[in-house]
Amino acid sequence: MTELLYLKDSYIKEFAAEIIDDLGDSVILDKTAFYPGGGGQPNDEGWLLLDEKRLDVKKVEKREDLVLHFVNKDAGTNISGKKVKGLIDWDKRYTYMKYHTAIHLLDALLRKNFGKAFLTGGQIFLEKARVDVDYPDLNKTMMPEIESMVNNEIKKGREVVVRFLSKEEAEKIPDLARTKPGQELLKKLETVRVVEIVGLDMQMDGGTHVKNINEIGGIRITNFENKGSHNKRIEFALV
Numbered sequence: 001m002t003e004l005l006y007l008k009d010s011y012i013k014e015f016a017a018e019i020i021d022d023l024g025d026s027v028i029l030d031k032t033a034f035y036p037g038g039g040g041q042p043n044d045e046g047w048l049l050l051d052e053k054r055l056d057v058k059k060v061e062k063r064e065d066l067v068l069h070f071v072n073k074d075a076g077t078n079i080s081g082k083k084v085k086g087l088i089d090w091d092k093r094y095t096y097m098k099y100h101t102a103i104h105l106l107d108a109l110l111r112k113n114f115g116k117a118f119l120t121g122g123q124i125f126l127e128k129a130r131v132d133v134d135y136p137d138l139n140k141t142m143m144p145e146i147e148s149m150v151n152n153e154i155k156k157g158r159e160v161v162v163r164f165l166s167k168e169e170a171e172k173i174p175d176l177a178r179t180k181p182g183q184e185l186l187k188k189l190e191t192v193r194v195v196e197i198v199g200l201d202m203q204m205d206g207g208t209h210v211k212n213i214n215e216i217g218g219i220r221i222t223n224f225e226n227k228g229s230h231n232k233r234i235e236f237a238l239v
């Protein structure tokens, strides 16, 4: 099993770990701060330092309760049992964190201000993020208003808190899981990790987030696409 350090603290940039298995093109660590990807957030990149060597980590994958770190090492040498230091490519990760929290913020504000406007998906990139929204009335002329809504909220500097709830506590909170797969997952979990934008939004989430929404800085909506009567796509960038 790999202990997932990023779930409790999204700000860990380096950590010490042990290689518990060497699969040739990837290694499994006993603990990791590398985000393995999921929920629209890309996997982290970075490096593993061992002995005198620095191995590039470009791809990270979660398989059941193990995290595989794909590295450019000599496949002939088994490095299982070695101690390593993991370094996260922080510029990339911090950008993903800002985008991820911005998506939650946008989701919360759309619900609060427009009622039945539901986010059905999202994808984060380095230069932009996009969200799909189920809200038939959403149109291009509303984008400046939505952009200001988000930017004004960012200035309020709300804290973002990660909490672990028991199944019983989680079941009392409405809308904790917003997508069908999320709702299915919620039924199976004994402990539920929730990310709260204090005073505004709370949802089940496995990603990494900033501690305060003011770290997002600001956003600019760069594109709106009408993909169907119930599917509208908004793209935005950090400014």
Ligand SMILES: [Zn+2]
Pocket (backbone or CB within 6 Å): 039, 100, 104, 205, 206, 207
């Ligand atoms: Zn999320």
